Amino acid sequence: MGTRSGRHGSAGGPAPARARALSAILALLAGLSWCGPAGAEAPPAQDGPSITWSVYEAGPFMMLDGPERGTGIFDRIRGLLAERLGDVSQRTISAPFPRLLAEIRNGADWCFVGGIRTPEREAFAAFSLPVAMFYPLRVIVHAPQRARFEALGPIPLARLLEDGTAWRTSVLLGRSLAPAVDALLRARPPAQTFSEFPEAFRMLLRDRLDYLIEFPSIAAYHARHLQADGALVALPLSETPDPVFSRVMCARTPQGLAVVARIDAILRAERPNPAYRAIVEAWSDPADLPKLRAIYDARFLTSD
Template sequence: MIRSFVGRLGFLLLLLASAPHEDAAAESPSPIAKDITWVLNDFPPFIQVDGPLPGNGFVDAAVRYIAERMPDYNHRFEVSGIARAVGLMQQGTPVCHPALLPTAERMAYAVASRPVHFTLPHYVIARADRAERLRPFLDRDGRISLDSLLGAADITTSFTEQRAFAPAIQTALAAHKGAPNILFAGVHFNAPFLQMAAGWVDYIIAYPVEPRWYNAKGQALNEQPLVYYPIAGVEDYTLGHVMCTKGPWGEAVVQRVNAIVVDAGARPPWIDTEIALSDEASGRRLDELFTRYNPFRR
């Protein structure tokens, strides 16, 4: 009788030991999802969303190149503003944006690839009839002192929500946060340009290639020529990165992107697409800087 009871007890203990434990099951890693949602905001000539996606911008060319080399992933494309891309990452939704600047704020909820894009830096851009208002803020090298300009209460500018800039610009904006002469114009990158073109603000901060494309799309409200001023403290170029939602999924995607960019060599093909989409002067300057700095060397 005792032997029978002991035998049954041993059998029960064996079953309990071999049964999956709830905590162990919860801790076991789940497989990494093989779907990528690329959030694309209308931003010519970087990203163009007028036709089939990815479009004909130079960032689109990089996305196409990367997607073709990740056939094991299901790639889908969503056209939306930059604020939605950032909001989804903040919520932990697995998405990627193909061309972002990795600010300290963004790195709290996203992971960044190695540099994928090389562009001319942001400039202060204004209508020519407002140039005299900006001239007092130029240094001896012809660069704008942005901190002083933002501090001029009677000179207005506007920005797109969630748009990021080079560190020197971000620092100046943070120092003047809440100033009444600094406006925000929604989530579309062309909104500040339209306000400047209409004369509602005195200047904007943007890449020098942007206005030409907004004009080409019929978005200019007048024929005013524009002036472009480099910004003191901003480097000669800007690097853009693929950024994905922080976590194992995003890290896995970024690792794949990094390997693809490295394999693309010292001059990835989308760089020549960018030069072709630039005006002649900008394209020449971009080619010169790319050759000088060689940012994609292994």
């Protein structure tokens, strides 16, 4: 008596055929490399070293959109490093600074061009040789408020922080500016923090903040992009902090330490070159260049 084929079929019926076809498709897909939308980056390989470059909007150091995309100081340095590390799987993720700091603290494969080395961060992060420098640190105010601040003379940041009601400010969450300034901010932390630079500059222009502690190049960039050229003024601090060196910051893991070691070798070869110097000097006020160039030769190239 012959075997009846029911709805689900027998061993030689349609269902096994479909199963074999599905298995063949899955095998084919497993052999293909990842392919995302145009311009998307493949996830890093799981069986070798990888770098997740973290970025956020912080012109003129990082520019994520518009015609200047990818031309910031840190963007160009990151591009140079990525090219030299071509054998390492790499991708780029946009994330606010507090998140990238948390990822590095948790041991992820994230790296950030522009980190400031501090004793607290060295407990969980590895730092490269200096890649660029921040200078000069200033008090940034809305132009209509200039006379109020200039009446103080060289502005004592300690005095401003003592009265956070009369002198309102905000700081980027988790950011380090300079050792002396960081100590003042720890002693008298501002009531407000922010996670994106445009947010803080909008508040300053709307007089919801009285001042920001910032670098003039960053202030000028954001004023221009907020259609407010000339609306912000940079005034000197009485504390006059020294230039601060920025570095590549990765997790303090075996992989992170290995990546930083390779980055250091690249930086030793590239930093003395005129092309690299030009990246570091981009967006600087011409009046600051003599001091920057002297520091570059005397301290930047010799710092560990």
